[in-house]
Amino acid sequence: MSRRLVIERPGEHRLEQGGTPAPGPGEVLVRVAAAGICMSDREVYDGKRAPGYVRYPIVPGHEWSGTVEAVGQGVDPGLVGRKAVAEGFRACGICERCREGETSLCTGGYAETGFTEPGAFADHLTVPARLLHLLDDGADLRAAALLEPAAVVAAAVRAGRPRAGERIAVVGAGTLGLLCVQLLAASSPAELVVIDPRAERAEQARRFGASAALSANGPEQGRFDLVVETAGAPTTAASSCLLARRGGRVVLTGMFAAGATGIDPVHLSVSQLEIRSVFGASSAAWSEAVRAFGLGLLDPAPLITHEFPLERFAEAVALVGGGDPKTGKVLLRP
Structure with missing residues (x-):
């Protein structure tokens, strides 16, 4: 039965x-x-x-x-x-x-x-x-x-193409965000900052490999080579674009509801941002997540x-x- x-x-x-x-x-x-x-x-x-x-x-x-x-x-x-x-x-x-x-x-x-x-x-x-x-x-x-959310995160990391020594921000410290921190930490960033208003999640992000955890964007705007958004909150798509430096890369991973704040097209064009979005995961992303899990890079x-x-x-x-x-x-x- x-x-x-x-x-x-x-x-x-x-x-x-x-x-x-x-x-x-x-x-x-x-x-x-x-x-x-x-x-x-x-x-x-x-x-x-x-x-x-x-x-x-x-x-x-x-x-x-x-x-x-x-x-x-x-x-x-x-x-x-x-x-x-x-x-x-x-x-x-x-x-x-x-x-x-x-x-x-x-x-x-x-x-x-x-x-x-x-x-x-x-x-x-x-x-x-x-x-x-x-x-x-x-x-x-x-x-x-x-490993299913980990595969989605692997798809986001693939889209973001992190390089050693870059300044990286992760917006949101839920399941996706914290798994993302683990995978991005393996790319040897110069900085790996997590932004989430919840103090408990920020502390966990540090344990997962983040170099810093902040409760709001604040003066961090325009600093990061790569920003991975994982929260799916009404304002986080727009605010994540403000975190990226000119010519930076932004990956939107959270699931947004209708009515979320739109991305400013003037800022987008002047800043020459590269923006990708992720929905689910390809077979290749699944393979990377499973491999990282087997190697202990992802726990x-x-x-x-x-x-x-x-x-x-x-x-x-x-x-x-x-x-x-x-x-x-x-x-x-x-």
Whole structure:
């Protein structure tokens, strides 16, 4: 038997019990070890995710880790017993963007585990074997559940192209921001400054490798070669551009809501800024995140503050976005 958490419609969920799903051709069956809850999952539960990016009823859960239990037709049986994570986007693999390696820009239509396809708030899930990224036998599956946001951060770092000796700022010290600090610290920056009004998060950023932590932009404007925005707050896209030096680079990683403050086009043109945005992660970014995790350059475990069984989903999801600075990453442990 296998359980799964189903959101029937916004604000309504149930815990179902039924047979264990069988992997189809090209698929694997994974026993879920841990699944993270992020603000996107809270948006699905609250009914605030854009209609084209969710399909009710849905089993959420796009941040997860687990162990392969069975394989479908055409899949290497040697995968059984391997620890793994998997990409969330169900990219087609054949469109022009996919063939260029930009799988997060797939033109074949949006499909993603936990939003349009059954996710990991369950005992088991099935995923295409081609999306798997295998982990070392000794990998910490609890920490590995955060490799999905780590892959998004890896995509942001790839877009930002950090170079040794640069001055770098990270805006926001949530899960994305703190993972970003870890990856950027490995590039040997001259300065790695984190900007977040929460004192507790600023202190954690220092432990993760930041050279300084500030509560506001202040006099830091115009100083940084690279600025990576991770907060998704109404003003942070515009304020991040003000932090960059003339000719600097800005990567927008946070998910912004409609009505956010726009970027000043005069400042943009006069300052000759290079601006990139990130939505999800390509296969290449996933590979980099998994590799960094395996080498110990990336350790998401200290970000985890709460763990709940599936039966306590309502309590767990209420913590996400609740505003308590002591709440870090919340996990479900089937």
